[in-house]
Amino acid sequence: MASPTRKPIRRRPAARSLASPVSECRGIGPRIAFLLSKLEIRSIEDLLSHFPRSYLDRRNVIPISSVETLSAAVIIGEIGRVRALRARRLHIIECTVHDDTGSIKAVWFNQPYLLKKLLRGSKAILSGTVGCRNKIQIENPDIEILKGGGRDFLHTLGIIPVYPLTEGIGQKTLRRLVRSALDDFLEDIPETLPHGLLQWQSLPPRKDAFRSIHFPHDEDELKQARKRIAFEEFAALQVNLLYKINQAASHGISFCARPLLTGLLKDRLPFSLTAAQADAVDKIFRRMESSRQMNVLLQGDVGSGKTAVAIYAMLKAVENSRQAALMAPTEILAEQHFTQVQRLVEGFDVPVFLLSAGRPALEKKEAVAFISSGKPCLVIGTHALIGHNVPLADLGLAIVDEQHRFGVNQRIALADKGVSPDLIVMTATPIPRTLALTLYSEFETILLDEVPAGRSFVKTVLVAEENRRPMLKFLQKQLQEGRQAFVVCPHIGAASGVDVEAANIKGALALYTKAFPDYVLAPLHGKMDLEERMRILDRFRSGQIQILVTTTIIEVGVDIPNASVIIIEGADKFGLTQLHQLRGRVGRSMHKSYCFLIADAATEQARQRLHFLESSTNGFQIAERDLQMRGPGEFLGTAQSGRLRLRVGHLVRDMDLLREARQQMMAILEADPFLELPQNEVLKSMLTSRSKKVPL
Numbered sequence: 001m002a003s004p005t006r007k008p009i010r011r012r013p014a015a016r017s018l019a020s021p022v023s024e025c026r027g028i029g030p031r032i033a034f035l036l037s038k039l040e041i042r043s044i045e046d047l048l049s050h051f052p053r054s055y056l057d058r059r060n061v062i063p064i065s066s067v068e069t070l071s072a073a074v075i076i077g078e079i080g081r082v083r084a085l086r087a088r089r090l091h092i093i094e095c096t097v098h099d100d101t102g103s104i105k106a107v108w109f110n111q112p113y114l115l116k117k118l119l120r121g122s123k124a125i126l127s128g129t130v131g132c133r134n135k136i137q138i139e140n141p142d143i144e145i146l147k148g149g150g151r152d153f154l155h156t157l158g159i160i161p162v163y164p165l166t167e168g169i170g171q172k173t174l175r176r177l178v179r180s181a182l183d184d185f186l187e188d189i190p191e192t193l194p195h196g197l198l199q200w201q202s203l204p205p206r207k208d209a210f211r212s213i214h215f216p217h218d219e220d221e222l223k224q225a226r227k228r229i230a231f232e233e234f235a236a237l238q239v240n241l242l243y244k245i246n247q248a249a250s251h252g253i254s255f256c257a258r259p260l261l262t263g264l265l266k267d268r269l270p271f272s273l274t275a276a277q278a279d280a281v282d283k284i285f286r287r288m289e290s291s292r293q294m295n296v297l298l299q300g301d302v303g304s305g306k307t308a309v310a311i312y313a314m315l316k317a318v319e320n321s322r323q324a325a326l327m328a329p330t331e332i333l334a335e336q337h338f339t340q341v342q343r344l345v346e347g348f349d350v351p352v353f354l355l356s357a358g359r360p361a362l363e364k365k366e367a368v369a370f371i372s373s374g375k376p377c378l379v380i381g382t383h384a385l386i387g388h389n390v391p392l393a394d395l396g397l398a399i400v401d402e403q404h405r406f407g408v409n410q411r412i413a414l415a416d417k418g419v420s421p422d423l424i425v426m427t428a429t430p431i432p433r434t435l436a437l438t439l440y441s442e443f444e445t446i447l448l449d450e451v452p453a454g455r456s457f458v459k460t461v462l463v464a465e466e467n468r469r470p471m472l473k474f475l476q477k478q479l480q481e482g483r484q485a486f487v488v489c490p491h492i493g494a495a496s497g498v499d500v501e502a503a504n505i506k507g508a509l510a511l512y513t514k515a516f517p518d519y520v521l522a523p524l525h526g527k528m529d530l531e532e533r534m535r536i537l538d539r540f541r542s543g544q545i546q547i548l549v550t551t552t553i554i555e556v557g558v559d560i561p562n563a564s565v566i567i568i569e570g571a572d573k574f575g576l577t578q579l580h581q582l583r584g585r586v587g588r589s590m591h592k593s594y595c596f597l598i599a600d601a602a603t604e605q606a607r608q609r610l611h612f613l614e615s616s617t618n619g620f621q622i623a624e625r626d627l628q629m630r631g632p633g634e635f636l637g638t639a640q641s642g643r644l645r646l647r648v649g650h651l652v653r654d655m656d657l658l659r660e661a662r663q664q665m666m667a668i669l670e671a672d673p674f675l676e677l678p679q680n681e682v683l684k685s686m687l688t689s690r691s692k693k694v695p696l
């Protein structure tokens, strides 16, 4: 096996650093810099962190006589006769290559520029696949010419990196750029893990790991490099979380126990709290009263009654003369919360405001004016709440509903409006343990593990197209009994180039209108303006509309207790957790409820996945399954995975490494909560700016 030698490190101007724009690298002009930006590569550091997605094993040079068809081969030989031909539109270059054992033809299609490289008599390495046309030949091989003494082979010999690409930049260019950046900047790559930890875990230093992950000498070196980088990624997550927890411990609001309003709420609610709700309220009150900043993840399956718990907490903030804010992911949901809260606090002399994009400007202006006065009030809204024109200076409590629909940064932005406010994030999407360890480890989970009495589980059935008729019959019966139904259409589908969502809705609306001529049907989707959406939803809530043909905009939160049937068209287009959420729109009252999943075009695998929903109503199981099948990125969606900039580490596959990193970081931050010891100094470079900022 040939061992490539490395180029010596070159001198370079001192002013450039890893943070410099990538255009400061050798060989990168404005055009390449622009193309690289499409790969999210902007700085030199980004380029060095653009890790290969796979590798080609081109270590094994074989004698030409033993080259076999349909294999990948690496050969070294002398270039013989070279010919350039044209056949129809093809540029073809052919040459013979021989070594002591024999000769073989090499062929390239449409790479005319190679011609000047192929000098008769020069020695070259060729790597490519071997095909057969009359005789065996090596086709479109990568080629590098051997010149003089030692040379480094980027493309043909060794373990060769294969990078994620974008149009306009090829593998060879990227390999060259990464290599030259490594040559110039390797020594600048800072260590981020304490020396002692590296030794303890037998991990290579960071710069070695960077070199090896791009250009490994062997599998073992590559494995160690990947382990090191994954470990560091996990450690970075943990350091940030733990650091924040330590900060929270020393700053927080101590609310007093003075049940002025919270004491009255009980008589206002149309139901009595479940034991789980009462317990959650109790726990949250105790944490609000402590001087620690509260970070609670209120987790309860769809319909478990999280809103009531949230309202208790908000009133507690208000009776302590503070402001409380509740942020919901959709305008529909925000409006729903607003109406409910307004009704509940009527006569309490507590102003309630709704802030969302669709509200009239004047109303918003008045709300903002009141809010900036700092007087106690309840503010409910969408992400409009985190806009800079909304001053929530006296925010004592921030609540994020359906928090999985928000990005981590949005959650932080809301809390940042106040000075260390207490924070509750609520979700019905159960968080698999792996993710809980990373995304939510600064949160204490409070579980609503009970749904209000009298509810039975939603019967779920996978319906094949030929069973549509009986299903419609069944729906007819439900409608006759006075119930209502949702029909949900996917926003992706077979049609392309047109507005698929609109097309799907239109199709379904026609279909169901034909089947139910005696009932009122209406469409509801995100493209309608808010007023219209609210009007339709109100009519649905009050029973004037019986069938709502809609999209996933009703996925979260919408609460129409009289609806007992949900039909999900194209169910295979949705993730399991999403289906579970959608299913949660029914089964919110005493009425027995049904969920029909229509997935005619589904593959066998998709069917299996859907069958799982028939048998399981356990949100945890469903989420775990979803995570396994779709991976964390898909599972979380882009909003959530922002924090998980994991390039190498994998939350499911590398679970053990994640645990190890977590344990190590916990030990370090327990002994040194703010990383003040010299040996832990390096870890500080992993803190994101948000963690570094110590609130007053």
Ligand code: ADP
Pocket: 271, 272, 273, 274, 277, 300, 301, 302, 303, 304, 305, 306, 307, 308, 428, 452, 453, 557, 559, 561, 588
């Ligand atoms: P989620 O946890 O999904 O946000 P909601 O807070 O929207 O659930 O509550 C679901 C439904 O259950 C609502 O109609 C709500 O009024 C009702 N509800 C909440 N708590 C109770 C309870 N303790 N008893 C009966 N109904 C309740």
Ligand code: MG
Pocket: 306, 307, 401, 557
């Ligand atoms: Mg809810």
